[in-house]
Amino acid sequence: MRLSTVILPIHRWAEGQKIWRRAEELGFHAAYTYDHLSWRSFRDEPWFGAVPTLTAAAAATERIRLGTLVTSPNFRHPVTLAKEVVTVDDVSGGRLTLGIGAGGVGFDATAMGQEAWSPKERAARFGEFLPLLDKLLRQDATTEQGTYYSAVEARNIPGCVQRPRVPFYVAATGPKGLRLAAEYGQGWVTYGDPRGPADVPVEQAPEVIAKQLEKLTAACEVAGRDVGELEKVLLQGSTAEKPLDSLDAFVDWAGRYRELGITEVVIHWPVPDSIFANDLAVFERIATEGLAQLEG
Numbered sequence: 001m002r003l004s005t006v007i008l009p010i011h012r013w014a015e016g017q018k019i020w021r022r023a024e025e026l027g028f029h030a031a032y033t034y035d036h037l038s039w040r041s042f043r044d045e046p047w048f049g050a051v052p053t054l055t056a057a058a059a060a061t062e063r064i065r066l067g068t069l070v071t072s073p074n075f076r077h078p079v080t081l082a083k084e085v086v087t088v089d090d091v092s093g094g095r096l097t098l099g100i101g102a103g104g105v106g107f108d109a110t111a112m113g114q115e116a117w118s119p120k121e122r123a124a125r126f127g128e129f130l131p132l133l134d135k136l137l138r139q140d141a142t143t144e145q146g147t148y149y150s151a152v153e154a155r156n157i158p159g160c161v162q163r164p165r166v167p168f169y170v171a172a173t174g175p176k177g178l179r180l181a182a183e184y185g186q187g188w189v190t191y192g193d194p195r196g197p198a199d200v201p202v203e204q205a206p207e208v209i210a211k212q213l214e215k216l217t218a219a220c221e222v223a224g225r226d227v228g229e230l231e232k233v234l235l236q237g238s239t240a241e242k243p244l245d246s247l248d249a250f251v252d253w254a255g256r257y258r259e260l261g262i263t264e265v266v267i268h269w270p271v272p273d274s275i276f277a278n279d280l281a282v283f284e285r286i287a288t289e290g291l292a293q294l295e296g
Contacts (some may be wrong), residue, residue, distance in 0.1 A: 058092035072103030094161035101171030130196035187231035
């Protein structure tokens with residue numbers, strides 16, 4: 001099992017760079033950030049762009065993998081996103097992972113003046129977005145005409161450092177999204193039950209993930225892929241579970257999900273006076289000792 005972190009893009013870079021470097025020093029496998037225009041309780045507080053943040057983080061670090069958890073079609077287009085992905089992959093020396101999903105109904109969904117898409121339309125758009133992005137990142141030139149997204153002689157030279165392209169970690173819980181994860185993903189991302197922490201008792205949270213993994217396995221079988229080829233990534237923070245309360249709590253939590261087949265867990269870097277307010281000393285102990293104690 002791998003341990004990674006999410007660093008929210010809320011810090012001016014003079015301070016933010018220290019956190020990204022510290023994440024590398026602590027030995028995290030990857031450091032991700034949210035790709036939103038604003039997000040929930042942080043809407044009226046500082047919030048910076050994901051792609052510039054990752055570019056700066058790539059220049060400030062040497063080894064740790066970097067990525068989005070997750071980007072979506074809410075305010076992005078495959079043609080422009082592909083160019084940014086190629087660039088960050090180059091700056092980082094091939095350390096980028098693109099977490100990507102269909103998007104939701106938060107502030108991003110209407111910030112550009114559009115009506116919020118229905119779940120059906122989000123799924124349909126994502127069903128075009130992801131295959132086109134895949135082509136754009138694999139080919140020097142791409143022309144494609146779609147219902148929602150098109151490309152006309154779009155160039156991506158020299159392409160990604162990672163070949164044939166950067167890894168896609170596809171966030172999905174529904175059947176259409178899981179099919180896309182099975183076809184295009186090098187990893188699959190879940191945060192648990194989409195209903196939210198208030199609706200799922202703690203003791204039922206692992207069962208939710210187990211059922212999702214069963215559906216992912218079935219989707220891979222249909223796609224002719226071995227589900228073992230995909231990383232299975234669990235993003236902490238959207239359930240009533242409290243794995244960051246102590247080292248023992250983390251080990252118990254991570255152990256349950258490792259038994260189910262999760263291969264990477266992602267924990268939120270503490271943010272004081274927020275829903276991610278956890279003790280930094282405990283967090284750093286988890287980062288340096290958690291997996292070793294789990295293995296022991």
